[in-house]
Amino acid sequence: MKNFTLLLACLLAGTAFAAAPSISEQSHVEARAIFATVIGYETSIDHGQVPKMAQYLAELFRNGGFAAADVHLLPLGETTSLIVRYHGDGTGGRPIAFLAHMDVVAANRSDWKRDPFHLTEEGGYFFGRGTIDIKSEIALLTETFLRLKAERFVPTRDLIIVFSGDEETKQATAEDIAAHHAELVDAEFALNGDGGGGVLNEQTGKPQQFYVQGAEKSSATFSLTARNPGGHSSMPRADNAIYDLAAALTAVQRYQFPIMTNDWTLGDFRAAGALTPGPLGAAMLRFVADPKDAAAAAEISRNPSYVGKLRTTCVATMLTGGHAENALPQSAVGTVNCRIFPGVSPATVQQTLQSLAGASVEVTSNYEPLVSDASPLRKDVIAAVEKAVGAANPGAMIVPTMAAYATDGAVFRKHGIPTYGVGSTFAKNSDEFAHGLDERIPVASFYSGLVHWDVLIKTLAGHR
Numbered sequence: 001m002k003n004f005t006l007l008l009a010c011l012l013a014g015t016a017f018a019a020a021p022s023i024s025e026q027s028h029v030e031a032r033a034i035f036a037t038v039i040g041y042e043t044s045i046d047h048g049q050v051p052k053m054a055q056y057l058a059e060l061f062r063n064g065g066f067a068a069a070d071v072h073l074l075p076l077g078e079t080t081s082l083i084v085r086y087h088g089d090g091t092g093g094r095p096i097a098f099l100a101h102m103d104v105v106a107a108n109r110s111d112w113k114r115d116p117f118h119l120t121e122e123g124g125y126f127f128g129r130g131t132i133d134i135k136s137e138i139a140l141l142t143e144t145f146l147r148l149k150a151e152r153f154v155p156t157r158d159l160i161i162v163f164s165g166d167e168e169t170k171q172a173t174a175e176d177i178a179a180h181h182a183e184l185v186d187a188e189f190a191l192n193g194d195g196g197g198g199v200l201n202e203q204t205g206k207p208q209q210f211y212v213q214g215a216e217k218s219s220a221t222f223s224l225t226a227r228n229p230g231g232h233s234s235m236p237r238a239d240n241a242i243y244d245l246a247a248a249l250t251a252v253q254r255y256q257f258p259i260m261t262n263d264w265t266l267g268d269f270r271a272a273g274a275l276t277p278g279p280l281g282a283a284m285l286r287f288v289a290d291p292k293d294a295a296a297a298a299e300i301s302r303n304p305s306y307v308g309k310l311r312t313t314c315v316a317t318m319l320t321g322g323h324a325e326n327a328l329p330q331s332a333v334g335t336v337n338c339r340i341f342p343g344v345s346p347a348t349v350q351q352t353l354q355s356l357a358g359a360s361v362e363v364t365s366n367y368e369p370l371v372s373d374a375s376p377l378r379k380d381v382i383a384a385v386e387k388a389v390g391a392a393n394p395g396a397m398i399v400p401t402m403a404a405y406a407t408d409g410a411v412f413r414k415h416g417i418p419t420y421g422v423g424s425t426f427a428k429n430s431d432e433f434a435h436g437l438d439e440r441i442p443v444a445s446f447y448s449g450l451v452h453w454d455v456l457i458k459t460l461a462g463h464r
Contacts (some may be wrong), residue, residue, distance in 0.1 A: 005111040020391040021458075027147050029324040031450060034060070035139035036119040039128040043165075044106040050079040050165040052100040055258035057082055057142060057163065058381035059438065064146040066452055072175065072184060072324050078117060079103065079165035083184045085158055089090040092156025092461055097417065099135045099408055100195060101174075104337040105435045125431075125440040132441045133434040137193030137423055138163060140449040155461035160185055164319045167194065167408050170368065174408040178415035187417050189381070191456065192409040195421015198389070198396055200428045200442075209271065210389045212382065213244055213421025214264045215374035216410045217308065218340040221317075221366040222350060224248050224357055228278055230323075230330035239360070240320050248357035250317050252336060254428035255356055256301070257312040260341045261291045266311045267381075267400030269300075279305075283399035314338040335366075339404050342374040370406055372413035381420050384419065384459040392451035393426050422456065423450035 041053040054073055061071050061084050070085040082102070085095075107116035107129040114120045116129035141161060148155075162185055164173040167168075177185055195213035200206065226244040231237065266288055273284030283299035284306075290296070301307045312335050321332030337350050346369045354363040376452035382431060389396050426445045433439045 017358060020451050022453050023147075023447075023454065024255060027143060027450060028447055030146070031139055031143035031407040031447070032119075034142055035126070035136060035446070038102070038135045039119040039130055040117055041102075042117050043103045043130070045103070045166075045169050045325060046078070047283070048078055049381065050102050050240050051075065052279035053342065054080045054082045054163065054165065057102075057138070059083075059186070060142060060146065061161075061406045066145075071412045072181075074181060074391050076080050076173050078167065079173060080210055081165045081177055082161065082163040083181070084145065084161035084178065085184070086149065086155065086160070088157045088159065088341060088461060090157065091463075095160050095163050095186060096460060097160045097185055097187035097190035097412070098141050099162050099164070099190050099194060099300050099412070100134055100141060101164045101408060101414045102135075102138060102381035103164075103166050103168050104133065105437075106187065109115055111437060115121070116439070119121045121443060122441055125369070126439060126443055126446060127440045129439055129441050132427065132432075134194045134423065134437070135439050136425060136446055136449065140424060140446070141193060144450060144453040148454075148457070149425060153458075153462075156463060157188075157461045159461060160187060162190070164408050168357055171408060171411055173408075174411040178411050178417070181302050182415070185412075189375070189378070190411050190412050190417050190419040191381075192421045194407045195403060195419075195423060196401070196423070197423040198393055198426035198445075200426050202428050202430060204426070205322045207389075207393035207426055209275075209399050210385070210393065210396040210426075211268075211399050211421070212385050213258065213401050213403050213409070214419075215342050217312075217342065217402065218346065218410070219370045219406060220338045220340055220349060220369035222314075222336045222338065222348045222353055222365050224336060224353070224361050225364070226251075228328065228330055230328040233326045233328055235328075241329040241332040244358075245319075245321065245334050248361040249334050249336075249391055251356040251358075252314055252316065252353060254280050254315075255313075255352070257341075257344075257352070259291065259311055260343070262342065264373045264374060264400045264402040266291070266379075268309060268402065271304075271397055271399040273304075279308060279350075290395045302438075307372045308339055310345055311343045312338060314349070314353065340369070340370065340371070344400070346371060370410050372410040375413060375418035376401065378418070378420075380460065381386065381422075382435055384456050385422055386454045388422075388455035391455045392448040393445075394422070396426075424452035 226241040228241040287296040318335035322329035
Protein backbone atom coordinates (compact mmCIF):
# COMPACT_ATOMS: atom_id res chain seq x y z
CA MET A 1 0.00 0.00 0.00
CA LYS A 2 2.86 2.37 0.76
CA ASN A 3 4.37 1.88 -2.71
CA PHE A 4 0.98 2.48 -4.31
CA THR A 5 0.50 5.67 -2.32
CA LEU A 6 3.87 6.89 -3.58
CA LEU A 7 2.88 6.02 -7.15
CA LEU A 8 -0.38 7.94 -6.81
CA ALA A 9 1.43 10.95 -5.35
CA CYS A 10 3.76 10.98 -8.34
CA LEU A 11 0.84 10.85 -10.74
CA LEU A 12 -0.91 13.69 -8.94
CA ALA A 13 2.18 15.81 -9.31
CA GLY A 14 1.41 16.10 -13.05
CA THR A 15 1.42 13.94 -16.14
CA ALA A 16 4.59 13.17 -17.97
CA PHE A 17 4.90 14.43 -21.53
CA ALA A 18 4.48 11.47 -23.88
CA ALA A 19 4.92 11.40 -27.63
CA ALA A 20 1.53 11.64 -29.30
CA PRO A 21 0.77 8.95 -31.89
CA SER A 22 0.26 10.06 -35.45
CA ILE A 23 -3.46 10.20 -36.21
CA SER A 24 -4.06 10.81 -39.90
CA GLU A 25 -6.08 13.69 -41.29
CA GLN A 26 -8.34 11.06 -42.86
CA SER A 27 -9.16 9.75 -39.40
CA HIS A 28 -10.05 13.30 -38.32
CA VAL A 29 -12.37 13.66 -41.30
CA GLU A 30 -14.04 10.32 -40.64
CA ALA A 31 -14.47 11.01 -36.93
CA ARG A 32 -16.10 14.36 -37.71
CA ALA A 33 -18.44 12.74 -40.21
CA ILE A 34 -19.54 10.15 -37.64
CA PHE A 35 -19.95 12.92 -35.06
CA ALA A 36 -22.14 14.97 -37.40
CA THR A 37 -24.30 11.97 -38.25
CA VAL A 38 -24.95 10.86 -34.66
CA ILE A 39 -25.70 14.44 -33.54
CA GLY A 40 -28.34 14.44 -36.27
CA TYR A 41 -30.34 11.69 -34.57
CA GLU A 42 -32.81 13.13 -32.05
CA THR A 43 -32.20 10.40 -29.50
CA SER A 44 -34.04 11.95 -26.57
CA ILE A 45 -36.88 10.02 -24.97
CA ASP A 46 -40.07 9.32 -26.99
CA HIS A 47 -38.54 10.09 -30.39
CA GLY A 48 -37.60 6.50 -31.29
CA GLN A 49 -34.28 7.53 -32.84
CA VAL A 50 -31.87 5.45 -30.75
CA PRO A 51 -32.50 2.24 -32.77
CA LYS A 52 -31.81 4.16 -36.01
CA MET A 53 -28.56 5.54 -34.62
CA ALA A 54 -27.55 2.11 -33.34
CA GLN A 55 -28.26 0.57 -36.75
CA TYR A 56 -26.13 3.25 -38.43
CA LEU A 57 -23.22 2.50 -36.10
CA ALA A 58 -23.67 -1.25 -36.48
CA GLU A 59 -23.37 -0.89 -40.25
CA LEU A 60 -20.18 1.12 -39.85
CA PHE A 61 -18.65 -1.67 -37.79
CA ARG A 62 -19.80 -4.42 -40.18
CA ASN A 63 -18.50 -2.49 -43.18
CA GLY A 64 -15.28 -1.79 -41.30
CA GLY A 65 -14.32 -5.44 -40.99
CA PHE A 66 -16.12 -6.58 -37.85
CA ALA A 67 -17.88 -9.91 -38.28
CA ALA A 68 -21.66 -9.78 -38.11
CA ALA A 69 -21.50 -12.27 -35.22
CA ASP A 70 -19.53 -9.69 -33.20
CA VAL A 71 -22.00 -6.84 -33.71
CA HIS A 72 -25.04 -7.14 -31.45
CA LEU A 73 -28.15 -4.95 -31.46
CA LEU A 74 -30.22 -5.54 -28.32
CA PRO A 75 -33.70 -3.94 -28.59
CA LEU A 76 -35.49 -3.03 -25.36
CA GLY A 77 -38.81 -1.23 -25.58
CA GLU A 78 -38.49 1.87 -27.74
CA THR A 79 -34.72 1.94 -27.44
CA THR A 80 -31.79 -0.40 -28.01
CA SER A 81 -28.15 -0.98 -27.13
CA LEU A 82 -25.16 -1.90 -29.26
CA ILE A 83 -22.30 -4.25 -28.36
CA VAL A 84 -19.28 -4.79 -30.61
CA ARG A 85 -16.38 -7.14 -29.88
CA TYR A 86 -12.87 -6.52 -31.22
CA HIS A 87 -11.03 -9.84 -30.84
CA GLY A 88 -7.52 -9.90 -29.43
CA ASP A 89 -4.99 -12.71 -29.17
CA GLY A 90 -5.79 -13.42 -25.51
CA THR A 91 -2.27 -12.90 -24.19
CA GLY A 92 -3.23 -9.85 -22.13
CA GLY A 93 -6.02 -11.29 -20.03
CA ARG A 94 -9.76 -10.73 -19.92
CA PRO A 95 -11.51 -8.11 -22.07
CA ILE A 96 -11.88 -4.38 -21.49
CA ALA A 97 -15.30 -2.78 -22.02
CA PHE A 98 -15.73 0.77 -23.36
CA LEU A 99 -18.94 2.46 -22.23
CA ALA A 100 -20.95 5.34 -23.67
CA HIS A 101 -24.63 6.08 -24.24
CA MET A 102 -26.47 6.96 -27.45
CA ASP A 103 -29.41 8.83 -25.91
CA VAL A 104 -29.45 12.50 -24.94
CA VAL A 105 -31.67 14.75 -22.85
CA ALA A 106 -34.41 16.65 -24.66
CA ALA A 107 -33.62 19.90 -26.49
CA ASN A 108 -36.27 22.25 -27.87
CA ARG A 109 -35.13 23.70 -31.19
CA SER A 110 -36.98 26.95 -30.50
CA ASP A 111 -34.88 27.59 -27.40
CA TRP A 112 -31.50 27.20 -29.10
CA LYS A 113 -29.54 29.71 -31.15
CA ARG A 114 -28.49 26.84 -33.42
CA ASP A 115 -30.29 23.63 -34.38
CA PRO A 116 -29.42 21.26 -31.49
CA PHE A 117 -29.61 18.25 -33.82
CA HIS A 118 -27.20 19.59 -36.40
CA LEU A 119 -23.46 19.69 -35.72
CA THR A 120 -22.36 23.33 -36.01
CA GLU A 121 -18.69 24.36 -35.95
CA GLU A 122 -18.25 27.96 -34.89
CA GLY A 123 -15.65 29.97 -32.98
CA GLY A 124 -13.53 26.95 -32.09
CA TYR A 125 -16.46 24.90 -30.76
CA PHE A 126 -18.75 22.15 -31.97
CA PHE A 127 -22.35 22.92 -30.96
CA GLY A 128 -25.23 20.45 -30.67
CA ARG A 129 -27.14 18.30 -28.21
CA GLY A 130 -24.84 15.49 -27.13
CA THR A 131 -21.59 17.16 -28.15
CA ILE A 132 -20.27 16.79 -24.62
CA ASP A 133 -22.81 14.30 -23.20
CA ILE A 134 -21.70 12.17 -24.91
CA LYS A 135 -21.95 11.61 -28.62
CA SER A 136 -18.42 12.91 -29.00
CA GLU A 137 -17.18 9.78 -27.21
CA ILE A 138 -19.47 7.61 -29.36
CA ALA A 139 -17.85 9.06 -32.48
CA LEU A 140 -14.30 8.89 -31.12
CA LEU A 141 -14.55 5.31 -29.91
CA THR A 142 -16.20 4.21 -33.15
CA GLU A 143 -13.57 5.85 -35.32
CA THR A 144 -10.75 4.52 -33.12
CA PHE A 145 -12.02 0.93 -33.38
CA LEU A 146 -12.51 1.25 -37.16
CA ARG A 147 -9.05 2.76 -37.67
CA LEU A 148 -7.28 0.15 -35.55
CA LYS A 149 -9.13 -2.59 -37.42
CA ALA A 150 -8.07 -1.11 -40.76
CA GLU A 151 -4.49 -0.93 -39.52
CA ARG A 152 -4.71 -4.64 -38.58
CA PHE A 153 -3.93 -3.87 -34.96
CA VAL A 154 -4.26 -7.03 -32.84
CA PRO A 155 -4.92 -6.24 -29.17
CA THR A 156 -3.65 -8.52 -26.43
CA ARG A 157 -7.19 -8.89 -25.10
CA ASP A 158 -10.69 -8.47 -26.47
CA LEU A 159 -12.07 -4.93 -26.57
CA ILE A 160 -15.83 -4.51 -26.20
CA ILE A 161 -17.88 -1.48 -27.26
CA VAL A 162 -20.96 -1.08 -25.03
CA PHE A 163 -23.27 1.70 -26.21
CA SER A 164 -26.44 1.87 -24.10
CA GLY A 165 -29.72 3.50 -25.12
CA ASP A 166 -31.38 5.13 -22.12
CA GLU A 167 -28.75 6.32 -19.65
CA GLU A 168 -30.46 9.69 -19.33
CA THR A 169 -33.72 8.11 -18.15
CA LYS A 170 -34.19 4.58 -16.80
CA GLN A 171 -30.77 3.00 -17.47
CA ALA A 172 -32.73 -0.13 -18.37
CA THR A 173 -30.49 -1.01 -21.32
CA ALA A 174 -27.34 -1.03 -19.17
CA GLU A 175 -29.12 -3.18 -16.59
CA ASP A 176 -30.36 -5.49 -19.36
CA ILE A 177 -26.84 -5.89 -20.73
CA ALA A 178 -25.22 -6.52 -17.36
CA ALA A 179 -27.95 -8.81 -16.03
CA HIS A 180 -29.10 -10.72 -19.12
CA HIS A 181 -26.24 -10.53 -21.63
CA ALA A 182 -23.26 -10.95 -19.33
CA GLU A 183 -21.62 -13.34 -21.80
CA LEU A 184 -21.26 -10.42 -24.23
CA VAL A 185 -19.59 -8.19 -21.62
CA ASP A 186 -17.25 -10.56 -19.81
CA ALA A 187 -14.87 -7.72 -19.02
CA GLU A 188 -12.20 -7.50 -16.36
CA PHE A 189 -12.96 -3.80 -16.08
CA ALA A 190 -14.65 -1.02 -18.05
CA LEU A 191 -13.55 2.42 -19.24
CA ASN A 192 -16.45 4.84 -19.20
CA GLY A 193 -16.58 7.72 -21.67
CA ASP A 194 -19.41 9.21 -19.60
CA GLY A 195 -17.27 9.98 -16.57
CA GLY A 196 -14.10 11.80 -15.65
CA GLY A 197 -12.64 14.20 -18.19
CA GLY A 198 -10.41 17.24 -18.25
CA VAL A 199 -10.53 20.89 -17.22
CA LEU A 200 -8.92 23.73 -19.15
CA ASN A 201 -7.56 26.77 -17.34
CA GLU A 202 -10.06 29.64 -17.59
CA GLN A 203 -7.42 32.22 -18.47
CA THR A 204 -4.86 30.32 -20.56
CA GLY A 205 -7.00 27.54 -22.00
CA LYS A 206 -4.27 25.04 -21.19
CA PRO A 207 -4.96 21.58 -19.71
CA GLN A 208 -5.17 21.83 -15.94
CA GLN A 209 -6.69 18.69 -14.38
CA PHE A 210 -7.90 15.34 -15.63
CA TYR A 211 -10.39 13.53 -13.41
CA VAL A 212 -10.49 9.72 -13.25
CA GLN A 213 -13.83 8.70 -11.80
CA GLY A 214 -13.83 5.47 -9.84
CA ALA A 215 -16.93 5.77 -7.68
CA GLU A 216 -20.43 7.23 -7.84
CA LYS A 217 -22.84 8.13 -5.08
CA SER A 218 -26.29 6.57 -5.18
CA SER A 219 -29.37 8.75 -5.45
CA ALA A 220 -32.33 7.78 -3.27
CA THR A 221 -35.53 9.72 -2.66
CA PHE A 222 -37.71 9.32 0.42
CA SER A 223 -41.14 10.65 1.32
CA LEU A 224 -41.74 11.88 4.87
CA THR A 225 -45.48 11.77 5.53
CA ALA A 226 -47.33 13.17 8.54
CA ARG A 227 -51.03 12.30 8.95
CA ASN A 228 -53.74 13.76 11.19
CA PRO A 229 -57.54 13.61 11.61
CA GLY A 230 -57.63 17.33 10.81
CA GLY A 231 -60.64 19.50 11.57
CA HIS A 232 -61.80 23.11 11.42
CA SER A 233 -59.07 25.75 11.48
CA SER A 234 -61.01 27.70 14.12
CA MET A 235 -60.28 24.89 16.58
CA PRO A 236 -56.51 24.29 16.48
CA ARG A 237 -55.24 21.15 18.16
CA ALA A 238 -51.87 20.41 19.70
CA ASP A 239 -50.89 17.95 16.96
CA ASN A 240 -50.73 19.21 13.38
CA ALA A 241 -49.48 17.37 10.29
CA ILE A 242 -47.65 20.38 8.90
CA TYR A 243 -45.93 21.16 12.20
CA ASP A 244 -45.00 17.50 12.66
CA LEU A 245 -43.49 17.41 9.19
CA ALA A 246 -41.68 20.71 9.77
CA ALA A 247 -40.11 19.34 12.94
CA ALA A 248 -39.02 16.18 11.10
CA LEU A 249 -37.45 18.15 8.25
CA THR A 250 -35.67 20.42 10.71
CA ALA A 251 -34.20 17.34 12.40
CA VAL A 252 -32.99 16.10 9.00
CA GLN A 253 -31.50 19.51 8.25
CA ARG A 254 -29.50 19.51 11.48
CA TYR A 255 -28.20 15.97 11.12
CA GLN A 256 -24.85 15.17 9.54
CA PHE A 257 -24.07 11.65 8.40
CA PRO A 258 -20.68 10.25 9.46
CA ILE A 259 -17.53 11.26 7.60
CA MET A 260 -16.40 8.65 5.06
CA THR A 261 -13.44 8.35 2.70
CA ASN A 262 -12.09 6.20 -0.10
CA ASP A 263 -9.06 6.38 -2.38
CA TRP A 264 -11.01 8.47 -4.89
CA THR A 265 -12.15 11.18 -2.49
CA LEU A 266 -8.80 11.41 -0.73
CA GLY A 267 -7.03 11.74 -4.08
CA ASP A 268 -9.48 14.45 -5.08
CA PHE A 269 -8.95 16.43 -1.87
CA ARG A 270 -5.18 16.06 -2.18
CA ALA A 271 -5.19 17.60 -5.64
CA ALA A 272 -7.83 20.24 -4.87
CA GLY A 273 -6.08 21.24 -1.67
CA ALA A 274 -2.88 21.98 -3.54
CA LEU A 275 -4.75 24.28 -5.94
CA THR A 276 -7.26 25.92 -3.57
CA PRO A 277 -6.07 29.03 -1.70
CA GLY A 278 -6.96 30.02 1.82
CA PRO A 279 -8.53 28.06 4.69
CA LEU A 280 -10.44 25.68 2.42
CA GLY A 281 -7.34 24.39 0.64
CA ALA A 282 -5.46 24.07 3.92
CA ALA A 283 -8.37 22.13 5.42
CA MET A 284 -8.36 19.71 2.48
CA LEU A 285 -4.70 18.94 2.96
CA ARG A 286 -5.14 18.50 6.71
CA PHE A 287 -8.08 16.16 6.08
CA VAL A 288 -6.04 14.02 3.67
CA ALA A 289 -3.30 13.75 6.30
CA ASP A 290 -5.85 12.87 9.00
CA PRO A 291 -9.45 12.01 7.95
CA LYS A 292 -10.39 12.15 11.66
CA ASP A 293 -9.62 15.89 11.77
CA ALA A 294 -13.11 17.17 12.65
CA ALA A 295 -12.18 20.82 12.26
CA ALA A 296 -10.85 20.23 8.74
CA ALA A 297 -13.99 18.28 7.81
CA ALA A 298 -16.17 21.08 9.18
CA GLU A 299 -14.33 23.67 7.08
CA ILE A 300 -14.76 21.56 3.93
CA SER A 301 -18.42 20.92 4.75
CA ARG A 302 -19.20 24.61 4.58
CA ASN A 303 -18.59 24.52 0.83
CA PRO A 304 -21.55 22.97 -1.06
CA SER A 305 -19.26 21.84 -3.89
CA TYR A 306 -17.29 19.54 -1.59
CA VAL A 307 -19.57 18.41 1.22
CA GLY A 308 -20.88 15.54 -0.90
CA LYS A 309 -17.40 14.05 -1.09
CA LEU A 310 -17.25 13.77 2.70
CA ARG A 311 -20.43 11.94 3.58
CA THR A 312 -23.92 10.84 2.65
CA THR A 313 -26.13 13.92 2.27
CA CYS A 314 -29.91 14.29 2.49
CA VAL A 315 -31.82 17.46 1.64
CA ALA A 316 -35.49 18.45 1.43
CA THR A 317 -36.52 19.18 -2.16
CA MET A 318 -40.34 19.25 -2.32
CA LEU A 319 -43.38 19.93 -0.09
CA THR A 320 -47.11 19.24 -0.27
CA GLY A 321 -49.71 19.53 2.48
CA GLY A 322 -53.20 20.49 3.52
CA HIS A 323 -56.40 20.57 1.49
CA ALA A 324 -58.11 23.87 2.35
CA GLU A 325 -57.05 27.20 3.81
CA ASN A 326 -59.66 26.98 6.58
CA ALA A 327 -59.07 23.34 7.52
CA LEU A 328 -56.48 21.65 9.69
CA PRO A 329 -54.16 19.58 7.49
CA GLN A 330 -54.94 15.88 7.26
CA SER A 331 -51.57 15.15 5.69
CA ALA A 332 -48.28 16.79 4.81
CA VAL A 333 -45.51 15.26 2.71
CA GLY A 334 -41.90 16.28 2.35
CA THR A 335 -39.58 14.86 -0.31
CA VAL A 336 -35.99 14.29 0.73
CA ASN A 337 -33.31 13.39 -1.80
CA CYS A 338 -30.20 11.62 -0.53
CA ARG A 339 -26.85 11.08 -2.24
CA ILE A 340 -25.47 7.99 -0.57
CA PHE A 341 -21.76 7.35 -0.12
CA PRO A 342 -20.52 4.04 -1.61
CA GLY A 343 -20.64 1.33 1.03
CA VAL A 344 -23.76 2.67 2.75
CA SER A 345 -27.06 0.88 2.16
CA PRO A 346 -30.23 2.86 1.33
CA ALA A 347 -32.01 0.88 4.06
CA THR A 348 -29.58 2.27 6.64
CA VAL A 349 -30.22 5.80 5.41
CA GLN A 350 -33.98 5.23 5.59
CA GLN A 351 -33.67 3.95 9.15
CA THR A 352 -31.69 7.07 10.10
CA LEU A 353 -34.32 9.34 8.57
CA GLN A 354 -37.08 7.48 10.38
CA SER A 355 -35.25 7.87 13.67
CA LEU A 356 -34.86 11.59 13.05
CA ALA A 357 -38.48 12.06 11.93
CA GLY A 358 -39.99 10.36 14.96
CA ALA A 359 -43.05 8.17 15.37
CA SER A 360 -45.55 10.72 14.04
CA VAL A 361 -43.96 10.83 10.58
CA GLU A 362 -43.62 7.83 8.24
CA VAL A 363 -40.54 7.55 6.01
CA THR A 364 -40.94 5.55 2.79
CA SER A 365 -38.65 4.97 -0.18
CA ASN A 366 -39.89 6.32 -3.52
CA TYR A 367 -37.97 3.84 -5.70
CA GLU A 368 -35.27 1.19 -5.64
CA PRO A 369 -32.01 3.14 -5.88
CA LEU A 370 -29.03 2.11 -7.96
CA VAL A 371 -26.25 1.17 -5.54
CA SER A 372 -22.64 0.34 -6.36
CA ASP A 373 -19.40 0.14 -4.43
CA ALA A 374 -16.28 2.09 -5.35
CA SER A 375 -13.95 0.47 -7.86
CA PRO A 376 -10.45 -0.41 -6.71
CA LEU A 377 -7.85 2.18 -7.67
CA ARG A 378 -5.83 0.17 -10.21
CA LYS A 379 -2.20 0.99 -10.92
CA ASP A 380 -2.43 -0.08 -14.57
CA VAL A 381 -5.47 2.08 -15.31
CA ILE A 382 -4.01 5.16 -13.60
CA ALA A 383 -0.68 4.69 -15.38
CA ALA A 384 -2.43 4.28 -18.75
CA VAL A 385 -4.49 7.42 -18.15
CA GLU A 386 -1.33 9.31 -17.25
CA LYS A 387 0.23 8.26 -20.55
CA ALA A 388 -2.88 9.05 -22.61
CA VAL A 389 -3.39 12.48 -21.07
CA GLY A 390 0.31 13.24 -21.36
CA ALA A 391 0.13 12.52 -25.09
CA ALA A 392 -3.20 14.21 -25.88
CA ASN A 393 -3.29 17.05 -23.35
CA PRO A 394 0.14 17.40 -21.72
CA GLY A 395 0.47 19.22 -18.43
CA ALA A 396 -2.81 18.17 -16.82
CA MET A 397 -2.76 16.84 -13.27
CA ILE A 398 -4.33 13.38 -12.82
CA VAL A 399 -7.01 13.55 -10.11
CA PRO A 400 -8.99 10.57 -8.76
CA THR A 401 -12.59 11.49 -8.03
CA MET A 402 -16.01 10.25 -6.96
CA ALA A 403 -19.11 11.56 -8.74
CA ALA A 404 -22.19 12.78 -6.91
CA TYR A 405 -24.31 11.62 -9.86
CA ALA A 406 -24.85 8.22 -11.47
CA THR A 407 -23.90 6.93 -14.92
CA ASP A 408 -24.12 3.50 -16.51
CA GLY A 409 -20.81 2.86 -14.76
CA ALA A 410 -22.74 2.37 -11.53
CA VAL A 411 -24.76 -0.41 -13.17
CA PHE A 412 -21.66 -2.30 -14.25
CA ARG A 413 -19.98 -1.82 -10.87
CA LYS A 414 -23.11 -3.25 -9.25
CA HIS A 415 -22.72 -6.33 -11.44
CA GLY A 416 -19.07 -6.85 -10.52
CA ILE A 417 -17.24 -4.98 -13.31
CA PRO A 418 -14.93 -2.26 -11.91
CA THR A 419 -15.50 0.87 -13.96
CA TYR A 420 -13.38 3.97 -14.49
CA GLY A 421 -14.61 7.27 -15.93
CA VAL A 422 -11.93 8.41 -18.38
CA GLY A 423 -13.84 10.50 -20.93
CA SER A 424 -11.49 12.33 -23.26
CA THR A 425 -13.13 15.76 -23.30
CA PHE A 426 -11.27 18.82 -22.02
CA ALA A 427 -13.22 22.06 -21.54
CA LYS A 428 -13.31 25.16 -19.35
CA ASN A 429 -15.73 25.00 -16.44
CA SER A 430 -17.43 28.06 -17.92
CA ASP A 431 -18.12 26.08 -21.11
CA GLU A 432 -19.89 23.24 -19.28
CA PHE A 433 -23.36 23.17 -20.88
CA ALA A 434 -24.25 19.49 -20.66
CA HIS A 435 -28.07 19.17 -20.55
CA GLY A 436 -28.31 22.92 -21.18
CA LEU A 437 -28.72 25.42 -24.00
CA ASP A 438 -26.04 25.62 -26.69
CA GLU A 439 -24.19 22.53 -25.48
CA ARG A 440 -20.67 22.57 -26.89
CA ILE A 441 -17.23 21.00 -26.98
CA PRO A 442 -13.93 22.61 -28.04
CA VAL A 443 -13.02 21.47 -31.57
CA ALA A 444 -9.41 20.85 -30.52
CA SER A 445 -10.58 18.69 -27.60
CA PHE A 446 -12.63 16.52 -29.93
CA TYR A 447 -9.68 15.72 -32.18
CA SER A 448 -7.28 15.21 -29.27
CA GLY A 449 -9.72 12.55 -28.10
CA LEU A 450 -8.52 10.34 -30.96
CA VAL A 451 -5.04 10.40 -29.40
CA HIS A 452 -6.47 9.83 -25.92
CA TRP A 453 -8.33 6.63 -26.82
CA ASP A 454 -5.52 5.33 -29.06
CA VAL A 455 -2.95 5.59 -26.27
CA LEU A 456 -5.29 4.16 -23.64
CA ILE A 457 -6.09 1.12 -25.76
CA LYS A 458 -2.51 0.44 -26.82
CA THR A 459 -1.19 0.91 -23.28
CA LEU A 460 -3.70 -1.47 -21.73
CA ALA A 461 -4.08 -3.92 -24.62
CA GLY A 462 -1.09 -3.49 -26.92
CA HIS A 463 2.02 -5.59 -27.38
CA ARG A 464 5.07 -4.05 -25.74
